[in-house]
Amino acid sequence: MGQTFAQKMLAQKAGLREVEPGQIVTVRPDKLLTHDNTAAIAKIFREIGVEKVARPEISVIVLDHVVPAATEGHARNHQQIREFVREQGIASFYDVGEGICHQVLPEKGHALPGYLIVGSDSHTPTHGAFGAFAAGIGRTEAAAVMATGEIWLMVPHTFRMSVKGQLQKGVYAKDIILYIIGELGADGADYRAVEFTGPVLGEMTIASRMVLCNMVAEMGAKIGVAEPDDKTRAWLNGRSDAGFQEVFADPDASYERAIEYDVSGLVPQVAKPHTVDNVVPVTEVLGTRIDQAFIGTCTNGRLEDFRVAAQILGGGKIAPTTRLLILPASREVLLAAVVEGIITELITAGAVVLNPGCGPCLGAHQGVMAPGEVTISTANRNFKGRMGCKEAQVYLASPATVAASALAGEIVDPREFL
Amino acid sequence: MTDEFVFKGRAWVVGDDIDTDMIYHGSYLPLTDPKEMAKHALEYVPGMEDFTERVQPGDILVAGKNFGSGSSREHAVITLQYNDVAAVVAESFSRIFYRNAVNLGFPILEVPGITRELDTSDELEVDANTGRICNLTKGTEVQGTPLSGLEKEIMTAGGLFNFLKKDMQTVE
Numbered sequence: 001m002g003q004t005f006a007q008k009m010l011a012q013k014a015g016l017r018e019v020e021p022g023q024i025v026t027v028r029p030d031k032l033l034t035h036d037n038t039a040a041i042a043k044i045f046r047e048i049g050v051e052k053v054a055r056p057e058i059s060v061i062v063l064d065h066v067v068p069a070a071t072e073g074h075a076r077n078h079q080q081i082r083e084f085v086r087e088q089g090i091a092s093f094y095d096v097g098e099g100i101c102h103q104v105l106p107e108k109g110h111a112l113p114g115y116l117i118v119g120s121d122s123h124t125p126t127h128g129a130f131g132a133f134a135a136g137i138g139r140t141e142a143a144a145v146m147a148t149g150e151i152w153l154m155v156p157h158t159f160r161m162s163v164k165g166q167l168q169k170g171v172y173a174k175d176i177i178l179y180i181i182g183e184l185g186a187d188g189a190d191y192r193a194v195e196f197t198g199p200v201l202g203e204m205t206i207a208s209r210m211v212l213c214n215m216v217a218e219m220g221a222k223i224g225v226a227e228p229d230d231k232t233r234a235w236l237n238g239r240s241d242a243g244f245q246e247v248f249a250d251p252d253a254s255y256e257r258a259i260e261y262d263v264s265g266l267v268p269q270v271a272k273p274h275t276v277d278n279v280v281p282v283t284e285v286l287g288t289r290i291d292q293a294f295i296g297t298c299t300n301g302r303l304e305d306f307r308v309a310a311q312i313l314g315g316g317k318i319a320p321t322t323r324l325l326i327l328p329a330s331r332e333v334l335l336a337a338v339v340e341g342i343i344t345e346l347i348t349a350g351a352v353v354l355n356p357g358c359g360p361c362l363g364a365h366q367g368v369m370a371p372g373e374v375t376i377s378t379a380n381r382n383f384k385g386r387m388g389c390k391e392a393q394v395y396l397a398s399p400a401t402v403a404a405s406a407l408a409g410e411i412v413d414p415r416e417f418l
Numbered sequence: 419m420t421d422e423f424v425f426k427g428r429a430w431v432v433g434d435d436i437d438t439d440m441i442y443h444g445s446y447l448p449l450t451d452p453k454e455m456a457k458h459a460l461e462y463v464p465g466m467e468d469f470t471e472r473v474q475p476g477d478i479l480v481a482g483k484n485f486g487s488g489s490s491r492e493h494a495v496i497t498l499q500y501n502d503v504a505a506v507v508a509e510s511f512s513r514i515f516y517r518n519a520v521n522l523g524f525p526i527l528e529v530p531g532i533t534r535e536l537d538t539s540d541e542l543e544v545d546a547n548t549g550r551i552c553n554l555t556k557g558t559e560v561q562g563t564p565l566s567g568l569e570k571e572i573m574t575a576g577g578l579f580n581f582l583k584k585d586m587q588t589v590e
Contacts, residue, residue: 023570040450048582073448122490122514136490138518144578152568186435191473191513220487220512275435362444383439383488385462390443 002250003359004158006193009133009247013116021157021256031110032058032145033119035101039080041120044143053088054149060092060110061085062101067357069096070365074222074306095145099330099356102126102214102298103247107332109240109397113228114247118142118151122217123380129209130236131228131246136217146271156191156222157256158249162198170415172308173208174378174398175229176200176302177215178260178269182279190220192256200263201226206235207302214299215380218276268414270376271396274384282401290395292375293318293406295356296327297361300378300399306337309403310345318350319409326351327359349407363388376405422523423574425504425545426554427476431538432463434482438515441486441494455493456500475502478542482508482533486515495522505544507532507551522571523577527551529562537549546573 003011007019014025034041038061045053053059061081069075078096085093092401094104105111113131117124122144127134137151145151148396163176177283181188194216201209209226216224226232228246295301295309306326326346328334334356337343343353354360360367361379368388369375375387375394382394397405400414407417440462443454449455450501459473461465479498485508495518498506505525509532519526525546532551536542540555549564565573575581 026568044579048579074536077448120490122488136514138490138492138514138521140521141517144521147582149508152572186437186487187510187512190484190510191516220484222513275437305469364444364447380490381439382557383437385439385443385445388445390462 001254002252004193004253004255005195005247005249006133006156006223008204008249009116010153010155012247019155021155023155024152025155026150026152027116028116028150029118030058031060031105031117031292032142033060033062033101033105033117033121033124034142035062035121036077037120037139038084039077041139041142041146042080042084044140045146048143048147048236050147051250053090053146056088056090058149059090059146060105061090062094062098062100063096064100064357065221065362066364067096067355097331099333100298100301100358103301103329103333106130107239107330109236109242111238112240112242112244113232114245115225118145118191123214125221125224126210126214128213128223128225130232131225133223133225136224138173154191156193156288158193159189160195160197160258161262162258163200163261163263164198164260165200167200167263167266170400171263171266171268172400173204173211175266175269176261176263176397177212178271178279179266181215181219181277182269182271184219186219186275186277188219189216190219194221194224196224196226199202203224205304206231207304211299218380222267268398268401270401270411271382273382273393273395276380276382276396276418282397282411282413285395286413288395288411289374290322290372290376290405290410292323292325292367292369293402294325294327294360294367294375294377294379295399296325296329296359297330297379299380301327301329301333303333303336305378305399306342306346308400311344312400312403312414313349313407314345314347316407318406319355322406322409324351324406325354325360326357327354330356360387362386376402376411378402425476425525425544425546426479427478427504427542428474429478429480429536429538429540429542430469430473431480431533431536432466432482435484435487436463436481438486438488438491438494442491442497444489447491447493449573452496452500455497459497459501470501473501473503476504478504479506480508480532480536481506483510485511487512490514492518492522495519495524499524507544509533513574520565520572521578523573523575523580525573527562527564529560532560532562535560
């Protein structure tokens with residue numbers, strides 16, 4: 001019997017010939033990702049009573065959650081992390097301004113095909129877009145990985161999702177994944193691995209594959225993965241000196257579910273407040289008044305996202321009752337958008353450009369909302385209070401839908417603006 | 419495991435998809451003192467706003483599907499632990515909450531259909547060893563899935579931290 005991607009990866013990393021779903025294995029990850037929570041993790045690490053990090057070469061630390069520091073408390077937190085980095089000799093440290101961890105890791109060559117990546121952030125599955133097995137973990141276990149270089153993982157069952165058809169103009173990877181989450185529900189893939197495949201995946205950019213893998217977390221999945229291909233290799237070219245071995249599922253692997261999606265008839269999708277699986281076609285929420293539009297985050301803060309935003313907003317002005325926030329996922333993305341002239345177009349249209357980081361997505365700073373306000377966002381979560389106020393509402397959509405809505409001051413169908 | 423893992427307490431029943439922002443909102447992430455963190459447990463769950471004033475030590479939280487979805491924050495477990503909630507019994511757990519509970523030594527039990535079987539304030543006896551739950555108020559019993567293997571070892575050690583410390587002492 002053939003093996004799924006998850007089975008092959010975990011068997012390899014555990015030094016076993018084969019593993020079965022449900023089995024618990026102890027593995028040696030290739031990378032450990034932590035962010036602003038590294039200070040709390042370092043504290044637990046010290047309490048374990050180990051002096052030196054077991055494998056400092058696997059540790060990648062990115063300051064992204066509240067950058068630059070919003071308060072003295074955040075600043076002290078960052079300070080403690082810098083001290084820990086120095087003390088432990090951790091080479092892969094990216095300070096304020098470099099970007100969001102899920103963009104910085106691939107850019108700096110830390111997310112490679114066949115890698116096992118664990119990260120103390122729930123959107124770690126993003127790195128599956130490069131053919132890595134990448135799963136979110138908690139703080140205590142991140143400290144344990146620092147202490148031992150190992151972690152326990154359960155071998156997940158796998159859903160194989162094959163995406164075929166022809167995406168219509170104005171419909172993107174974000175609409176596909178919102179549709180899937182709406183169909184399966186917020187726990188529809190709980191503890192499962194999701195393998196994305198099919199002709200639409202092959203045609204997709206790496207950035208779009210990252211959108212799919214990023215949001216598997218919103219249906220409970222442990223990982224999402226796209227098969228590496230020439231596009232993956234070209235994207236990674238020159239970013240790392242480390243060798244890597246691509247891992248593919250066997251053709252006769254056994255899947256818990258195999259689901260086919262034909263996206264030819266798919267229209268732009270929107271997740272309504274306050275759950276990500278509360279998904280409807282955009283046509284059902286047309287005319288919903290918005291106060292704020294937000295384009296960015298680890299889901300949709302990449303060059304292609306700002307390109308489509310500039311295409312829609314270029315030469316126009318956002319509605320006077322609406323604020324538009326632009327948040328590039330990394331310094332590299334921001335620079336490329338500056339060079340292309342996209343940032344000029346967006347600022348001229350009325351946007352506020354924020355520095356690379358997590359920004360308003362988690363409601364800690366930059367663009368926090370007031371009671372009764374409505375934001376349409378390209379982020380991955382719309383939980384009650386997510387953007388800092390429990391009497392506010394967050395809708396989730398693609399960058400095109402958000403950009404068009406910013407122009408109109410209400411939710412509109414982006415297909416009429418392209 | 420010993421009697422330590424048999425709990426008697428009152429049930430608090432909540433619904434499906436209780437996410438980590440409802441259990442412990444993101445705006446409180448900067449708090450580091452668990453006693454301060456405890457003041458905000460379940461604050462965003464509709465109808466549970468005064469939970470921290472009314473909860474009694476040993477009470478048992480009973481939830482529907484997908485409890486703890488969303489963020490990887492451990493605060494969601496810690497805030498319940500520091501309210502002396504004895505255990506969470508749910509129809510299903512989201513993956514990272516489940517891991518965090520095991521790694522922090524917080525008893526959890528999966529019992530499909532559990533929310534149909536009982537009401538808030540019912541007196542329960544939960545045996546995390548066997549997975550058996552007795553509803554002392556209604557005189558009914560249901561069977562859940564107890565932890566096993568490495569997960570159980572970590573849980574009984576009081577969490578990953580103590581498990582590792584023990585492990586490291588053996589190595590030394």
